[in-house]
Amino acid sequence: MNEEYRCSLRGKLKKEFEFKGNKLTAVDIVTVGDNVEFDLNRDGSGVITHIEKRSNYISRKAPKIKGAGIRGERLEQIVAANFNNLVIVSSAASPKFNNKLIDRLIVAGESSHVDVTIVVNKIDLDESVHKSYVQLYRRIGYQVFETSVKKEIEIEELRYHLQGKINLFWGQSGVGKSSLLNLLFPGLKLKIGEISDYTSKGKHTTVTVLLKKVDANTIVIDTPGIREIDPYGITKHDLGHYFKDFSQYITKCKFNTCTHHHEPGCGVIKAVEEGGINVERYESYLKILDTIEEDLFF
Numbered sequence: 228m229n230e231e232y233r234c235s236l237r238g239k240l241k242k243e244f245e246f247k248g249n250k251l252t253a254v255d256i257v258t259v260g261d262n263v264e265f266d267l268n269r270d271g272s273g274v275i276t277h278i279e280k281r282s283n284y285i286s287r288k289a290p291k292i293k294g295a296g297i298r299g300e301r302l303e304q305i306v307a308a309n310f311n312n313l314v315i316v317s318s319a320a321s322p323k324f325n326n327k328l329i330d331r332l333i334v335a336g337e338s339s340h341v342d343v344t345i346v347v348n349k350i351d352l353d354e355s356v357h358k359s360y361v362q363l364y365r366r367i368g369y370q371v372f373e374t375s376v377k378k379e380i381e382i383e384e385l386r387y388h389l390q391g392k393i394n395l396f397w398g399q400s401g402v403g404k405s406s407l408l409n410l411l412f413p414g415l416k417l418k419i420g421e422i423s424d425y426t427s428k429g430k431h432t433t434v435t436v437l438l439k440k441v442d443a444n445t446i447v448i449d450t451p452g453i454r455e456i457d458p459y460g461i462t463k464h465d466l467g468h469y470f471k472d473f474s475q476y477i478t479k480c481k482f483n484t485c486t487h488h489h490e491p492g493c494g495v496i497k498a499v500e501e502g503g504i505n506v507e508r509y510e511s512y513l514k515i516l517d518t519i520e521e522d523l524f525f
């Protein structure tokens with residue numbers, strides 16, 4: 228069914244979801260990608276009566292809400308659901324290539340148990356910085372595309388790769404995500420922001436959540452909610468598992484509670500020293516580890 232219905236949420240559903248044991252536990256009851264049942268009103272609008280169980284979802288820490296959550300921690304905000312491929316769009320330059328950001332998003336993708344695809348766009352501008360990282364990510368096992376919207380490089384290959392998947396796109400402002408989506412799937416007609424030379428930041432354009440079937444079995448989801456992702460529900464102890472390149476070394480850690488930070492007999496630290504693990508990947512790991520609030524999820 229390809230028709231669109233504007234739906235609101237039945238009040239009862241709202242209440243059941245938001246409050247568990249008198250505590251607000253999550254925000255956003257329904258999210259982009261959800262499969263729902265709804266009753267149709269006479270005026271053509273709908274009322275959502277049921278939300279199907281999500282096969283997976285990506286969430287982030289919501290901004291602090293007063294009085295919510297246990298001990299006032301930040302709540303979980305679900306950004307998108309039921310997708311199977313996270314497409315991380317970055318740029319070779321303007322804004323400059325940022326591997327730390329990519330590593331963060333990889334963690335979000337891995338912890339959501341979806342495939343991760345990395346796109347480095349704007350390769351027409353600069354070829355010098357991103358190349359070694361492209362090799363690194365490929366060695367780890369990620370599919371990487373080096374694209375240029377301007378020169379139409381690797382567009383066909385990327386389009387082919389996205390086929391048959393439910394693709395959630397993420398991109399830092401200005402990397403060319405909208406331009407890329409428009410070129411891949413011209414029917415989308417997304418607005419293109421302009422980069423101001425002064426700040427190198429994408430200017431603000433009106434952003435809305437988008438989910439579109441671009442062909443019989445391919446879906447694209449584009450949501451501004453994912454821009455500032457602060458992964459939710461990852462423990463210090465789990466984080467290492469979302470670095471695929473660490474996995475063969477984690478098993479060598481002396482303690483099975485090892486956070487690969489300072490512990491003696493750590494297999495990961497040893498691998499970093501011996502070159503088995505890339506130092507920058509380890510630095511990304513430490514940086515994210517530092518942002519995880521201790522013991523909250525145990």
Ligand code: GDP
Pocket residue numbers: 348349350351352374375376377378398399400401402403404405406407418419420421422429
């Ligand atoms: P978004 O914020 O990621 O959606 O980025 P936009 O699609 O709005 O693009 C930001 C700017 O980058 C626009 O001025 C685009 O024309 C430009 N741009 C997009 N892709 C490319 C590319 O491959 N090469 C170059 N040189 N510029 C690009």
Ligand code: ZN
Pocket residue numbers: 477480481485486487488490492493494495496
């Ligand atoms: Zn360790």
